[in-house]
Amino acid sequence: MRRLHTHDMEIGVTEAVQRHAQRYVVHPKPVSQRKLDFEHSRPRWMREMAAEAIGVFFYVYPGIASQASFFLNGTEPIFGSLFQIGWAYAIGIAFAIITCGATSGGHFNPAVTICLAIWQGFPWKKVPYYIFAQVFGSFLAGLVLVGQFHPQMTALAAGFRALHMSPNSLGGPGSILCSFLGAGQTNYGYLFLIEFFVCSFIGIIIWSVLDPANPFISPTSAPWAIGLGYACMIWGFASATISTNLARDLGTRIVAAIFFGGDAFNRYSPIAIFVNIPATIFATAVYEVILRDSFAIIGKGHNTHVDGEEGLMRHLTKTGTIEQGASNTIRGQNGDDYA
Structure with a gap:
């Protein structure tokens, strides 16, 4: 009580602490009519597109920044690991949903947007806008990362070219931005199968989290559950090379092509970019037909x-x-x- 300086011992410790805490709370400023008019004048579609782009940026940037720290320092354990990268994507996804989900619905994935249009009545006319915004958010994340690490990534690219290797190969600066195959990965059917499985797994998790009849999830835990679903697939299949999201891969792959060569769009890129859509549609069908109540x-x-x-x-x-x-x-x- 002496530290609180309330001198209100007679009303009880709990009430005294509450009064003390309230003295230092900054009360919200009343909302002005000018602010309401400004917010009302903003086009809804512009807010939704901005939210999708910012959300994808929040999801992609922590992941590729973690990869940059790892690869640009010779994969030294002190600078990161696959475990750290998985957590970076998981927390980035949670931050994206928390930050922008209330404005746009938090799709952050073209396949999710398409599935919501097919099964949940999301307007088809908004689908192209959402997908463009999602790809742009990923592109912006890659652009910012290259700007921040440009000297290191340029030096790494020069080292790869000196060895007659493309910078857009595993371990090169391009692989910080998007997925590239290892030297021994030549079975494209196997790569398709892995990508299809990973995206289907994540898709089922997303729909189960969004199911209002699910008693094991709450709105506060939903962002973290979805993020952990992504992280588990990264921990399990990163060595097999996965992408998991059309927007995440296409936006950063465009950046890799601009700075490190057009071979960023190689024979593997269609798998990384497009498999996400049929796999997520399949996962949604499984949930709607078998699990939905x-x-x-x-x-x-x-x-x-x-x-x-x-x-x-x-x-x-x-x-x-x-x-x-x-x-x-x-x-x-x-x-x-x-x-």
Whole structure:
């Protein structure tokens, strides 16, 4: 009490501490009409595109910056590791969702945007805008990184050229920005399979996290769960060469082509760029057809039947659920309580 200088011992320690803390809280400034008018005048599409670009930047930059620290210092353990790189991407994804998800929905992946348009009613007219913004965010992340590490990356590129090797090869400056194959990786069918599996795995995690009927996830933990899904795939398959995201790879690959040669778009690049889309569509189909429980979502109050209460009653009558009584109408056929 002497340290708090409140002299309010009679009201109790808890109340005294609360009063002391409140004295040092900066109260928010009242919102002016001018600010409201300005925010109302901003085009919605521009805010969404900016959020997607900034979000992808927040996701890509920590990962490639961690790779730059690792590769530009001779892969010395003191400057990083595959474990560190995986965490950099995971935390970057979490930061991206936390920072920009509330504005644009937090897609940050062209395949996710396309799947939301197919299954969740996302407007198709917005799909090209979102994809452009996502690729641009990745391009900007690569551009900033090259600007920051330009002397080191230029010296590394010169060393590779002196050995008659392309800078756009594993260990070169290009591989800091995007994925390139090792010398022994020549089986493109195997690379396709690995990329397809990785993207499908991540896709199922994303849809399970976004499922409002999932009792094991909350909005506060969702960014970290999705980020850890990416990190697990990096830890498991980075040695096999993976990309995981069209925007992440294409944007930085364009930067690699500008600074280190057009061979950045080699025979492997279509796998790195395009497999993400069919794999994520496949993962979404698996979740929608096998794992999704729309009745549970309706029961939890997160959605409604397309025909309203009348449609829901028809379903309950058809399935025999209504016969169990009013108290059991929001129970699953396997006995799980969705209320």
